[in-house]
Amino acid sequence: MDKQSKRKSGLSESFIMGVIAIVFLIVGYQTALFIHNAAVTKIVAGRDHPDTVYVYTQTSEAVRTNSPHSPRAENVRANAPRKKVENFTFNPNTVSVDDLCRLGFSQKQAQSIVNYRAKGGTFHRKSDFAESFVVSDSIFKRLEPYIDIPLVDLNVADSAALDALPGIGGWFASKIIEHRTALGGYSYKEQLMDIYRFDQEKYAALADLVVVRSENVRPYPLWTLPADELIKHPYISNMETARAIVLFRENNPRSMCTIKGLAEAGVLSSESSSRLEKCLIALPSE
Numbered sequence: 509m510d511k512q513s514k515r516k517s518g519l520s521e522s523f524i525m526g527v528i529a530i531v532f533l534i535v536g537y538q539t540a541l542f543i544h545n546a547a548v549t550k551i552v553a554g555r556d557h558p559d560t561v562y563v564y565t566q567t568s569e570a571v572r573t574n575s576p577h578s579p580r581a582e583n584v585r586a587n588a589p590r591k592k593v594e595n596f597t598f599n600p601n602t603v604s605v606d607d608l609c610r611l612g613f614s615q616k617q618a619q620s621i622v623n624y625r626a627k628g629g630t631f632h633r634k635s636d637f638a639e640s641f642v643v644s645d646s647i648f649k650r651l652e653p654y655i656d657i658p659l660v661d662l663n664v665a666d667s668a669a670l671d672a673l674p675g676i677g678g679w680f681a682s683k684i685i686e687h688r689t690a691l692g693g694y695s696y697k698e699q700l701m702d703i704y705r706f707d708q709e710k711y712a713a714l715a716d717l718v719v720v721r722s723e724n725v726r727p728y729p730l731w732t733l734p735a736d737e738l739i740k741h742p743y744i745s746n747m748e749t750a751r752a753i754v755l756f757r758e759n760n761p762r763s764m765c766t767i768k769g770l771a772e773a774g775v776l777s778s779e780s781s782s783r784l785e786k787c788l789i790a791l792p793s794e
């Protein structure tokens with residue numbers, strides 16, 4: 509019985525000591541963690557909002573608080589070196605690292621934007637630039653009036669520029685150029701929907717990114733081309749129509765040589781005439 513009692517007593521003492529040790533370990537860990545967090549906490553001033561304290565914890569995540577600055581934070585902010593920030597017009601698809609730094613980005617942020625472009629990324633709209641993870645709301649609000657992303661002119665764009673448009677790709681880029689050649693140049697951007705499988709949804713996705721500038725539109729020489737050239741136009745359906753146009757212009761005065769005149773004479777269908785009326789047509793020669 510004495511041996512058993514001693515054994516039970518020994519087990520109880522060991523168990524109690526083990527529990528105490530575990531408690532001390534937990535308390536010690538929590539204390540060390542608290543001290544560590546306090547040591548790595550940094551208050552950073554001079555960021556986007558002068559009245560905001562940015563607290564950086566071990567997770568490197570900035571936590572904004574709008575509480576008044578402590579005297580220490582005010583001192584840090586007052587003595588922090590001020591970076592000169594400039595505002596000027598720029599294209600986020602071509603701007604350099606140096607110019608991005610002049611606009612207020614850090615070297616790391618600027619390089620991140622350039623790396624995104626190098627991997628094939630494109631900022632189609634201002635909103636695309638705003639969604640970049642290195643562009644804060646305050647910086648975008650300041651720079652938005654200076655962002656200049658040129659529209660793609662359908663009559664001068666090459667296949668690479670068209671391919672870069674959202675939802676286009678190589679196949680549609682080639683079809684856009686083919687249709688441009690057949691038309692003799694786009695007169696209005698809705699003509700994109702003439703292309704096979706280029707539906708309203710695809711057009712709506714890029715309508716605000718493309719343009720047809722009048723200075724780049726070449727008037728279509730409807731009143732001078734021979735029938736074998738007229739037949740190539742998408743809105744002139746067949747050789748019979750093409751020959752009828754030539755016959756009409758050869759036998760009518762210049763004043764009657766209009767799309768309306770061709771429609772009234774029955775040379776053009778209502779669909780063809782409505783499409784051609786929207787096109788830039790060269791005036792008939794004297």
